[in-house]
Amino acid sequence: MTIFWITGIVTCLVLATLLYFVAKRRHSILGDPLPQTTTAASDRLATRAVTGAVIVTILLLFVMLISSFITSRRLGHMHDQDAMTIEVYGHQWWWEIHYPYPKEPYREVITANELHVPVGTLIRIEGTSNDVIHSFWAPNLNGKRDLLPGYTNDLMFLVDKPGIWRGQCAEFCGLQHAHMSFFTIAESKENFNRWMEAQRQSAADPKTEQTRHGQQVFLTHSCVLCHAIGGTTAGSHVGPDLTHLATRSTIAAGTLPNTIGNLAGWILNAQSIKPGCRMPPNQLSGSDLQDLLAYMETLR
Ligand code: HEC
Ligand SMILES: [Cu+2]
Structure with missing residues (x-):
């Protein structure tokens, strides 16, 4: 300032x-030649x-x-002060976000593309990349910070009011760089803690015939090779963690609103939505897809 x-x-x-x-001199500019006005004084x-x-x-x-x-x-x-550490991993083309919990590592929260932070708490983002160079940029919070493979960069900030702001990868990282955004969701400490507690839980067991079958479709198809759902045998982290997928407002790093129709299109052929992304198309029968979608909707 x-x-x-x-x-x-x-x-x-x-x-x-x-x-x-x-x-003062506009007359001399408009007409007469400039008179000689300088003197020694x-x-x-x-x-x-x-x-x-x-x-x-x-x-x-x-x-x-x-x-x-x-x-x-x-x-x-x-940087010397105590701060809440959040780890951010850049992927082509989405953000993996970890809330480490060193006391009980199995309670670490892993989510994607939505960075929840409490208002009034000093936050330290520790960012790195698993493939190419990305850049973490939440313009409403702080400057850009490159996420470099094999190196951890940190970025500190403190959010002083609740709100939702868009962030974006700011280092060209390949075909879908433009579709690599995220949201920062700043909320009061109570709301944040409530969110965190909910995220710490495993996914609820499916309760209906349809959602039970949907879970089976997920676990018996290629999905398990790339995705994790807490409380099931799916534990891979090639793609976003889906344990609480339904709590997120968008899918594919801000590309589409998280609606059942968009999910269906995404699961059948993500390549038609985000060409080049690291998720292959899936051939599913109509009823398998319906059941899978019903199951995904329960992942709150
Ligand atoms: C080869 C790995 C791979 C396989 C197999 C795979 N996915 Fe994905 N999936 C990904 C990746 C990578 C992304 C993130 C893409 C992006 O945003 O660029 C993704 C994104 C998603 C998303 C959006 C998540 C979010 O929060 O943005 C959903 C939902 C999803 N996959 C469901 C499925 C389902 C259901 C299956 C099985 C039918 C499946 N995926 C199979 C790699 C995979
Ligand atoms: Cu990028």
Whole structure:
């Protein structure tokens, strides 16, 4: 803000001065040739004005240098503080988000494309990539941070009001780079804790004939090779964790709203929706697909 106010006021002063002299001399601009107006006295005045302006400029630049240095130091100290750590893994072309729980590692929450954070808590994002370079960018929260294969970068921020903001991969990472967005969902501590507690649970066992069959369709098709559903034998993390799929508002990294129709289209042929994505098409009979969808809707 210091830099904003200094540069803002200087810009206004420069423009005002310029307009003042343009107005004052407008007759000579419009018609008569400019009369010779400099004298020894006015030269001296001009020299003094320019010298004064140079000195003020240098002083102001020093003020900005020092205040920016102080701010950077304070930001640097944030990294020493205790913060809630969230791990973000960039994938072609979606985000894997872990909420580690070192005391009981099996209670770690794994989700995709939706970053839930509590308001008023210092957050440390530890980001890395499993394939190519991505860049984590939530413009409403902080700057960009590259996610590099084999290296962990961190990014600190504190959200001061509840809200939902879109974020986007900001480093070209291949064909579907544009369809690699995510949402940051900032909520009160109570709501966040409630969400976290729900995410820690395994998926509920299917209760109806149809959803039981849907689960079987999932477990006996290729889905298990790439996806995990907590509480079942599906435990692969090639694709997004689906344990609480139905709580997410979009699928495929913000590409489509999470509706039953979109899910059906996605499961049958994700390639027609997000060409090149790492999920192959699936041939399912109509009834298998219906049951599978009914089961997916129970993953709350
Ligand atoms: C070869 C691995 C692979 C197989 C097999 C596979 N998927 Fe996927 N799936 C993925 C990947 C990778 C994504 C993320 C794609 C993206 O967003 O770019 C994905 C995304 C999804 C999503 C959207 C999740 C979200 O939160 O965005 C659903 C739902 C899904 N798959 C269901 C299934 C079902 C059901 C099957 C079996 C019929 C299946 N998948 C088979 C790899 C796979
Ligand atoms: Cu990208």
